[in-house]
Amino acid sequence: MKKKFNWYNLAFLSPGFIIFTIFLIIPLLLSFYYSFTNWNGLSANVKFTGLTNFRFLLKEPMFLDSLRITLVITALTTLLLNAVGIVCAAVLNQEGSFYKTGRTLIFIPAILSPVVASFIWAYMTQTNGGIINTLLGAVNIAPVDFYRSADSMVRMVSGVISWAALGFYTTIYIANLKSIPGEIYEAADIDGAGRLRQFFSLTIPMLRPAIIINTITALIWGLKQFDFVRVMVPGHIQTVTIYAIERAFEYNMFGYSSAVVIVLLLLTLFVSLIQMTIMNRKEIDY
Amino acid sequence: MIIKVKKTALITLLTLTLVLYILPLYTAIVNAFKNYESIIKTPLALPMPPILDNFARAFREAQILSLYGNSIVITLMSLVVIMFLASSMAFVFARSKKKIYRVLYIVVLSGMMIPVQNILIPSIKTLQVLKLLGTLPGLIFFYCGTYMSIAVFLYTEFMRTVPVSLEESASIDGASPFRIFFQIIFPLLRSCTASVVIFLGMWIWNDFLPPMYILGASRGRTITTGIYRAIGTYTTDWSLVFACVILASAPIVILYLFLQKQFQSGITAGSVKQ
Numbered sequence: 001m002k003k004k005f006n007w008y009n010l011a012f013l014s015p016g017f018i019i020f021t022i023f024l025i026i027p028l029l030l031s032f033y034y035s036f037t038n039w040n041g042l043s044a045n046v047k048f049t050g051l052t053n054f055r056f057l058l059k060e061p062m063f064l065d066s067l068r069i070t071l072v073i074t075a076l077t078t079l080l081l082n083a084v085g086i087v088c089a090a091v092l093n094q095e096g097s098f099y100k101t102g103r104t105l106i107f108i109p110a111i112l113s114p115v116v117a118s119f120i121w122a123y124m125t126q127t128n129g130g131i132i133n134t135l136l137g138a139v140n141i142a143p144v145d146f147y148r149s150a151d152s153m154v155r156m157v158s159g160v161i162s163w164a165a166l167g168f169y170t171t172i173y174i175a176n177l178k179s180i181p182g183e184i185y186e187a188a189d190i191d192g193a194g195r196l197r198q199f200f201s202l203t204i205p206m207l208r209p210a211i212i213i214n215t216i217t218a219l220i221w222g223l224k225q226f227d228f229v230r231v232m233v234p235g236h237i238q239t240v241t242i243y244a245i246e247r248a249f250e251y252n253m254f255g256y257s258s259a260v261v262i263v264l265l266l267l268t269l270f271v272s273l274i275q276m277t278i279m280n281r282k283e284i285d286y
Numbered sequence: 287m288i289i290k291v292k293k294t295a296l297i298t299l300l301t302l303t304l305v306l307y308i309l310p311l312y313t314a315i316v317n318a319f320k321n322y323e324s325i326i327k328t329p330l331a332l333p334m335p336p337i338l339d340n341f342a343r344a345f346r347e348a349q350i351l352s353l354y355g356n357s358i359v360i361t362l363m364s365l366v367v368i369m370f371l372a373s374s375m376a377f378v379f380a381r382s383k384k385k386i387y388r389v390l391y392i393v394v395l396s397g398m399m400i401p402v403q404n405i406l407i408p409s410i411k412t413l414q415v416l417k418l419l420g421t422l423p424g425l426i427f428f429y430c431g432t433y434m435s436i437a438v439f440l441y442t443e444f445m446r447t448v449p450v451s452l453e454e455s456a457s458i459d460g461a462s463p464f465r466i467f468f469q470i471i472f473p474l475l476r477s478c479t480a481s482v483v484i485f486l487g488m489w490i491w492n493d494f495l496p497p498m499y500i501l502g503a504s505r506g507r508t509i510t511t512g513i514y515r516a517i518g519t520y521t522t523d524w525s526l527v528f529a530c531v532i533l534a535s536a537p538i539v540i541l542y543l544f545l546q547k548q549f550q551s552g553i554t555a556g557s558v559k560q
Contacts (some may be wrong), residue, residue, distance in 0.1 A: 008462075008463040008464070009378045009382060009387070011464075012374040012375065012377050012378045012463070012467070013374075013375055013378045013387075013390070015371055015374070016371035016372060016374060016375040016434060016438070017375065017390070017394070019367075019371060019427065019430050019431060019434065020394060020397065020430075020431060020434045020435075022412070022416075022427075022431070023405075023409070023412070023427050023428060023430060023431025023432070024397050024400070024405060024431040024432060024434065024435075025397075026408075026412060027404075027405045027408040027409045027411075027412055027431070028400060028404060028405060028408075030408035030411060030412065031404045031405070031407060031408045034407070034408060041410065041411075084303075087299075088303065091296075091300060102304065104543075104546060105304070105307050105308065105311075106303075106307055107542075107546075107549075107550060108307075108311060108539065108542070109307070109310075109311075110553070111488055111492075111538050111539065111542050111549065111553075112492070112535050112538075112539075113491070113492035113493075113494065113509075113510045113534060113535065114492065114494060115492075115494050115510045115513065115514055115534070116492075116510075116513075116531045116534055116535050119513075119517065119527050119530075119531050120310045120311075120313070120314050120531060121310065123313070123314075123317075123524060123527065123528075124309075124310055124313065129326060129329070131309060131310075131313055131329060131330070134329065134330075163306065163307075163310075168553065168554075171550050171553070171554050172554050175554060196292070223401075224401050224402070224403065226403075226494070226495050227494045227495065230494075231494075231514065241403050241495075244403060244407070245403075245406075245495070245499070248407050248410075249499060254407060254410075254411075257407055258407055258408065261401065261403045261404045261407060262404070264401055264403060264404070265400065265401055265404050268399060268401055269399060272399050
């Protein structure tokens, strides 16, 4: 009886696990292998080159620049999404059709494709004829050239990325807000704490779980950025992913490109490691 | 006095945020129904009268119908395969206490931490060997690989909350594990399946990087890579841009407006455990 049941387990498990192995585990192992080779994506002739790729990328100015831009985008979006997300959640977590509409509206960009959001904002941010500059002109403010420098483009794209994802983060914060018992606010009212004081001394500490989850998600998401930058400012600024994809598919440097994405993998694993450390720590009880 | 200033500041901030959210969506919708001249001259005006030429052009130049076809096949097939394979794997992970299954579960879960970029580059090679590069099944299998972990995770955690008593009584009645799974367990997983379908469906429909390189330039495109290529070369052709933008988003936005609650809970469930 017992042995027979094991066969059933195997039958349930194997189809999924075989697909998982062929299309995830094997490519991942290959990714590590290729990062130590000069594979060009085409020829069967793959030469093992040891750490050459990694040594090269650490001195490659374009890679280092893409890494810097990725880290700036990650920092800006993580900060914006969490700070604005908490405020939006606190405001939108109220009864009434106005707030309900607000919750619906703020979530719409989160279901749009990044390609779509990028096209819309490419139009909005044009220096001549863009909606933002048209509106600024209407109140006599000089037009802003969002495309004037790499730093300016990084800031603009970070803003657009945050615009697109804000609904997502706000929704998670609202779910967390709903789990906070109302009594603690009543107690704070009786103690004479003002709204702002309650927000900082009660709401923010109670949002700890959502803050952890949202920060980790935003960090990992920021490190992997590709779509928005690729569609909005192609050829101007590069993230690590864009750099890697370009090396692979335009210069046929698949081995080197594999080494670049290994760096990305290590960065995301590092963030996940921090997450696990924080999550495993004993939760503070209120 | 200070409270009043704070309140005014908060209201200004709220209004600004709302404008930031309404304006781009409004602009995209109204300008999709205008010709090029009126988009340039009066970008914020309502389209009077609304014209459908841009959409006709989008269907002709971007071949929207074939893009829809590809995206629908890719999204639905990936979802069906992931749904069945992930839930049946989860059945073992949730019910069996043997060490080997725990280890395998952790192996599958660790897939959630792997960025798609790391899989994409070597997949060009593996898909080539399997003669799947540049085909729709190739992309479908790619999604099955990359999204299996998260689906298995959601199904397993959900299944652990489903009581075993039903299965036990069915097993005493002589039902085989296959029958138990398909007739008793799988229907009970409905709300978890809804989450998986909604957020994976949205990710796959909206995805950009993998379809661009796995399907390649000539052999069929998805809705996102298709409109990107149609627009890419002449980005200032705003009338075509907005029509494409609307057509690419319409299916998912309409679904969202009807199934708001499921969307928000499904997407949060998925992202929280990303």
